[in-house]
Amino acid sequence: MRCACLPLESLLAPWMSLRRTEEAESLPEVPEVYRARYSALPAAQPLPPLLVLALSQASPGVPVRREQAFRRSRTNFPNHFLHSASQGQDALGEAVYYFEADGEGVVQRVFVFWPLGVLLEGPPNFCHGGCGASLLDDAFGAFTNTRLRSMGLSGQAVTAYLHVDYKAPTPLPGAAVCAATLDRVEGRKVFVRGELLVQKPDGTLQASMEANALFVELKEGFASMKK
Numbered sequence: 001m002r003c004a005c006l007p008l009e010s011l012l013a014p015w016m017s018l019r020r021t022e023e024a025e026s027l028p029e030v031p032e033v034y035r036a037r038y039s040a041l042p043a044a045q046p047l048p049p050l051l052v053l054a055l056s057q058a059s060p061g062v063p064v065r066r067e068q069a070f071r072r073s074r075t076n077f078p079n080h081f082l083h084s085a086s087q088g089q090d091a092l093g094e095a096v097y098y099f100e101a102d103g104e105g106v107v108q109r110v111f112v113f114w115p116l117g118v119l120l121e122g123p124p125n126f127c128h129g130g131c132g133a134s135l136l137d138d139a140f141g142a143f144t145n146t147r148l149r150s151m152g153l154s155g156q157a158v159t160a161y162l163h164v165d166y167k168a169p170t171p172l173p174g175a176a177v178c179a180a181t182l183d184r185v186e187g188r189k190v191f192v193r194g195e196l197l198v199q200k201p202d203g204t205l206q207a208s209m210e211a212n213a214l215f216v217e218l219k220e221g222f223a224s225m226k227k
């Protein structure tokens with residue numbers, strides 16, 4: 001059964017089929033904290049209704065600020081696992097990243113919307129667990145590194161561990177929002193937690209996956225990672 005308030009078609013279109021070349025588009029300027037990894041949404045691209053629903057449930061009464069929504073820069077990261085080969089008509093669609101920051105501009109939460117196509121299957125008609133874990137890891141990476149940048153730090157941290165609890169199947173085709181936030185910080189160690197939210201037939205959101213992770217800020221940045 002489909003939700004009466006958010007039909008599946010409105011969740012997926014136009015993000016599922018969106019292919020683009022950033023260079024050809026005239027996009028708004030992106031604040032420095034986000035610029036290295038993200039680009040602005042085109043003016044004509046609406047915010048996904050599922051993302052707006054997740055934001056309104058997480059922060060009731062707080063207006064959604066379109067300028068805090070971005071997409072991954074493919075110009076800067078043409079080979080990113082989730083934003084290159086994994087994308088396609090029936091696989092992953094175009095993600096939308098929404099960052100919440102406090103009054104000082106320090107990132108406090110990220111919400112990442114993903115359209116999910118049928119080629120992401122694990123159990124018949126449901127999303128593969130490894131795919132969901134990848135989406136959560138990506139949201140944790142987006143949160144941790146952007147938060148570090150927003151604090152004037154390196155923004156170069158990697159996953160040390162990722163723990164995922166699968167609470168309910170994630171239907172395909174469909175859409176999900178990964179929500180990530182801070183648990184605690186111990187020196188270079190950033191502990192994060194979050195969930196992957198999907199919409200139930202009655203229109204409410206449920207966490208089909210819950211996760212926590214440790215990110216470690218690299219002493220000398222990505223360039224120091226050895227093969």
Ligand SMILES: CCCCCCCCCC(=O)SCCNC(=O)CCNC(=O)[C@H](O)C(C)(C)COP(=O)(O)OP(=O)(O)OC[C@H]1O[C@@H](n2cnc3c(N)ncnc32)[C@H](O)[C@@H]1OP(=O)(O)O
Nearest residue numbers: 137138141142145157158159160161187189214216218219
């Ligand atoms: C450019 C844009 C791209 C954005 C990238 C975003 C990342 C996206 C998410 C990913 O997929 S990252 C890819 C998957 N992760 C890796 O490939 C990381 C591989 N592991 C490493 O490179 C190193 O093990 C690591 C950097 C995580 C840690 O090495 P370090 O030499 O910097 O630190 P060290 O080993 O001394 O550990 C630092 C602290 O973390 C703790 N620690 C490290 N690994 C742990 C672990 N697995 N479990 C618990 N604690 C851990 C360790 O005990 C220690 O705690 P204390 O300071 O309290 O002593």
